[in-house]
Amino acid sequence: MAKKPSIAKGTRDFTPSEVVKRNYIFDIIKKNFQIFGFQPIETPSFENSDTLMGKYGEEGDRLIFKILNSGDYLRKVDDVLYNSKDSSKITSKISEKALRYDLTVPFARYVVMHQNEIDFPFKRFQIQPVWRADRPQKGRFREFFQCDADVVGSDSLLQEVEFVQLYDAVFSDLKLNGVTIKMNNRKILAGIAEVIGAKDNLIDFTVALDKLDKIGEEGVKKEMLEKGISEASIEKASPLFNLTGTNSEQLDALQTLLTASEQGAKGVEELRFIIETISALGLQTAKLAIDVTLARGLNYYTGAIFEVAAPEGVKMGSIGGGGRYDDLTGIFGLKDVSGVGISFGLDRIYLVLEELDLFPEAIDQSLKVLFMNLGEKEAFESLKLITILRKNRIKADLYPDSAKNQKQENKQFKFAKNKNVPFIVIIGEEEFKNNTFTVKNIEKGSQQTYSCDKVEEFVKEL
RNA sequence: GUGGUUGUAGCUCAGCUGGUUAGAGCGUCGGUUUGUGGUACCGAAAGUCGCCGGUUCGAACCCGGUCUUCCACCCCA
Numbered sequence: 106m107a108k109k110p111s112i113a114k115g116t117r118d119f120t121p122s123e124v125v126k127r128n129y130i131f132d133i134i135k136k137n138f139q140i141f142g143f144q145p146i147e148t149p150s151f152e153n154s155d156t157l158m159g160k161y162g163e164e165g166d167r168l169i170f171k172i173l174n175s176g177d178y179l180r181k182v183d184d185v186l187y188n189s190k191d192s193s194k195i196t197s198k199i200s201e202k203a204l205r206y207d208l209t210v211p212f213a214r215y216v217v218m219h220q221n222e223i224d225f226p227f228k229r230f231q232i233q234p235v236w237r238a239d240r241p242q243k244g245r246f247r248e249f250f251q252c253d254a255d256v257v258g259s260d261s262l263l264q265e266v267e268f269v270q271l272y273d274a275v276f277s278d279l280k281l282n283g284v285t286i287k288m289n290n291r292k293i294l295a296g297i298a299e300v301i302g303a304k305d306n307l308i309d310f311t312v313a314l315d316k317l318d319k320i321g322e323e324g325v326k327k328e329m330l331e332k333g334i335s336e337a338s339i340e341k342a343s344p345l346f347n348l349t350g351t352n353s354e355q356l357d358a359l360q361t362l363l364t365a366s367e368q369g370a371k372g373v374e375e376l377r378f379i380i381e382t383i384s385a386l387g388l389q390t391a392k393l394a395i396d397v398t399l400a401r402g403l404n405y406y407t408g409a410i411f412e413v414a415a416p417e418g419v420k421m422g423s424i425g426g427g428g429r430y431d432d433l434t435g436i437f438g439l440k441d442v443s444g445v446g447i448s449f450g451l452d453r454i455y456l457v458l459e460e461l462d463l464f465p466e467a468i469d470q471s472l473k474v475l476f477m478n479l480g481e482k483e484a485f486e487s488l489k490l491i492t493i494l495r496k497n498r499i500k501a502d503l504y505p506d507s508a509k510n511q512k513q514e515n516k517q518f519k520f521a522k523n524k525n526v527p528f529i530v531i532i533g534e535e536e537f538k539n540n541t542f543t544v545k546n547i548e549k550g551s552q553q554t555y556s557c558d559k560v561e562e563f564v565k566e567l
Numbered sequence: 568g569u570g571g572u573u574g575u576a577g578c579u580c581a582g583c584u585g586g587u588u589a590g591a592g593c594g595u596c597g598g599u600u601u602g603u604g605g606u607a608c609c610g611a612a613a614g615u616c617g618c619c620g621g622u623u624c625g626a627a628c629c630c631g632g633u634c635u636u637c638c639a640c641c642c643c644a
Contacts, residue, residue, distance in 0.1 A: 111634080111635075114634085114635070114636090164568095164642055164643090165643095167568070167642095168642080168643090235644085237642095237644090239641095239642075240641090240642095241636085241637085242637070242639090243637070243638085244644080245642095245643070245644080246644090249644065250644085252644095422643070422644075423643080423644065424644070425644075426643085426644070449644080450643095450644030451644080452644070453644055454644090477603085508602095510601080511600075511601060511602085511603095512597090512598090514602075514603070514604090515603080517603095517604085518604030518605080520604090521604075529603085531602075531603075533602055543602095543603095545604095547604085547605090
């Protein structure tokens with residue numbers, strides 16, 4: 106035998122049952138994207154490296170899968186560079202393409218390249234795999250799907266409102282009740298940093314703050330100190346650590362804290378508008394909550410920040426996220442196009458639905474009716490009925506091999522059972538003679554015989 | 568990228584401080600019951616003990632490397 110095959114770290118095969126369940130999620134997300142007026146686009150799996158590199162920070166660059174140049178790529182590397190062992194410099198010589206890391210940056214590239222054919226504001230959705238050279242963990246893979254919806258070309262905060270509604274609509278359709286849509290605003294974070302005198306440490310400040318629920322107040326303070334934020338600054342920021350109460354109470358507290366910062370005040374105002382509008386419109390099942398500690402790593406966000414947390418009690422990282430980015434297309438030379446978007450983490454949503462047992466019961470039922478095959482002439486009769494059932498859009502099939510004995514007959518029953526087929530149709534000698542067929546309802550264990558002329562009576566039962 | 572963890576029949580796992588032919592349950596296959604499965608009985612097949620190397624008279628068990636799994640960092644969907 107050949108060596109046992111294996112698949113690459115962080116990748117998966119999907120079984121028929123898994124694919125069906127994944128498609129169930131995809132379909133609900135896609136349907137809602139369309140209902141909200143988003144249009145689909147697709148972009149290539151790999152991009153030119155310089156489209157991606159430097160867009161996700163230092164950490165991001167490390168996690169981008171690079172594609173080796175074709176041909177004798179080492180010839181372009183001179184001896185000095187080769188001997189320098191400088192990986193990043195050599196990489197840029199031997200690799201000019203990279204696998205897409207997310208869908209947002211390729212979308213920004215798309216917008217810039219197609220700016221003359223796009224009617225703004227442009228609402229697009231995109232459901233495609235992305236790749237990250239991350240170390241896998243539960244719910245973290247090296248290949249996974251993102252389901253993104255973005256709007257570019259509109260500064261209106263109504264877009265943010267709409268995304269909250271979109272999240273609510275999708276998770277409600279998925280019967281995943283109790284998710285929390287957490288919101289924050291980059292301007293608030295910047296305002297806080299400004300007010301406490303840590304303007305130059307904005308990133309460090311937010312990254313540390315983001316860990317509050319994980320490492321606690323003391324841990325956050327310690328990390329901020331290590332990053333060079335002064336004790337006085339941290340002291341000034343301490344009201345943040347205990348920000349509680351309703352959304353509007355938190356907004357009021359923030360407003361007070363940020364009176365001295367024009368930018369911060371703007372952020373509070375924006376967030377207030379979104380919260381109040383949603384509050385007036387109402388949500389189906391999701392909760393909307395302010396979380397000032399929400400920062401998210403992507404440093405291109407400039408306004409609203411979204412993150413969706415799974416219902417309480419489910420141990421899972423965020424199942425969606427997004428935000429507003431004013432300058433994204435600026436990187437590619439198109440100024441003044443504001444964008445805002447959200448993403449659904451399909452693979453994680455799958456794990457959550459599986460854990461909470463929320464997939465529809467009969468979702469992986471590949472067949473509704475299986476016809477036993479008890480002989481050639483009986484099988485031919487079966488095929489006639491199967492044709493009718495299939496025309497009625499009923500998943501029906503015939504067991505292909507005729508049972509020659511009891512054992513083989515049992516095998517057919519077992520086959521049906523393993524496939525979760527709810528109805529078995531038996532046409533044996535008796536039925537063949539009488540021009541009838543017998544239906545066995547597996548769940549109930551009951552049986553009923555129909556005349557072959559009255560298939561519609563059986564169809565009605567399904 | 569850092570630290571730890573895991574890897575034994577198709578699946579879930581046993582295998583004590585290294586010692587003769589590596590075990591169980593489930594599943595699979597075969598047999599008994601001669602138009603009905605999921606329950607019962609009998610039997611069988613199936614593993615280079617992740618991979619490579621080392622220590623040893625002898626290694627699934629010890630050591631090193633490597634891959635994989637999961638976890639904590641980092642970061643993130």
